[in-house]
Amino acid sequence: MEDIKNFSIFIFEDDKIQATALKNYINEYSQDMHPVIAASTKEAISILSKEPYFRAYFLDISTNPDAENTDGLKIAEYIRHKTKNNAPIIFTTAFPKHIYHAVNDIHCTAYLLKPYTKEQLFRQLDNILGTERDFTIKTIDNIRIKLNFDDVFYFESHGRYIIAHTLHGEFMTRQYRLKQILELFPAYFEQCHKSYIVNTRYIELIDPYAHLISLKKTKDKVPCNRNYRYIK
Known part of the structure; x- marks a missing residue:
C-alpha cells in the first residue's frame, strides 16, 4: 500500500x-x-x-x-x-x-x-x-472466513480472544491482538477503548457523556474513553 x-x-x-x-x-x-x-x-x-x-x-x-x-x-x-x-x-x-x-x-x-x-x-x-480490501480470519473452530474490511463494524477484546462484529455475524479468533489489528488494518480502524477498535466509517453518533458510540447498520453500542479523538 x-x-x-x-x-x-x-x-x-x-x-x-x-x-x-x-x-x-x-x-x-x-x-x-x-x-x-x-x-x-x-x-x-x-x-x-x-x-x-x-x-x-x-x-x-x-x-x-x-x-x-x-x-x-x-x-x-x-x-x-x-x-x-x-x-x-x-x-x-x-x-x-x-x-x-x-x-x-x-x-x-x-x-x-x-x-x-x-x-x-x-x-x-x-x-x-493499491489497498488490499480483503482479509481472512481463522475462527476458534479452525474455520477460515474471508471478509472485506468494510464488513467489520468493530473488534472486541475478550480475554485471550478477539471477537469480530461484522455484517455477517460475530466471529471469535485468537489470530489477532488489538495491537496487530491497528498495525495491519486501514487507518480508519481506530482504538476507542482499551478493549475495542471501531471502524470509523460506521460511526453514526457519539454520546460524550455516556461514552458510547452508536454505529450504522447495527444496534450495538461501542464504549469509548474520554480521550478518544472524536470526543475531543
Missing part, C-alpha cells in the same frame, strides 16, 4: 456542493489527504502551473449545464501533456458521452457518473493506493 502521508489531490469542480461533498468524502477516507479545489479553468491552470505534481486528480468534465462544455477534458490534456504527470485521473461527470475520449486518449483511471456514492469513491481511492 502506498504511503498517503501528505497525499495531495486536485479537484476540478465548479459546483460548490459537489466540491464540498467530494472533499469531505476524501477527508473521511483519510485525514492525511489534502484536497485542493479549483472552480474554473483559469483557476485550475493557475494552480497546476505552480504545482504540477498532485498524486491524483478528480475532474468534472463539464462545468456548465451545456453538455458540449468539456473543460475537464482540457484540464486532463494539460495535466498529461504540459505537466507530464501520469498520476491517476478520475472523471466525475453527469455525461457518459465522453467516456471513449477519457479512456482511450487520456487514459483515465475511472469514469464516475454523478450521482456517485461514497462507497464508489472509496473504491477508487483504494485502487489508487
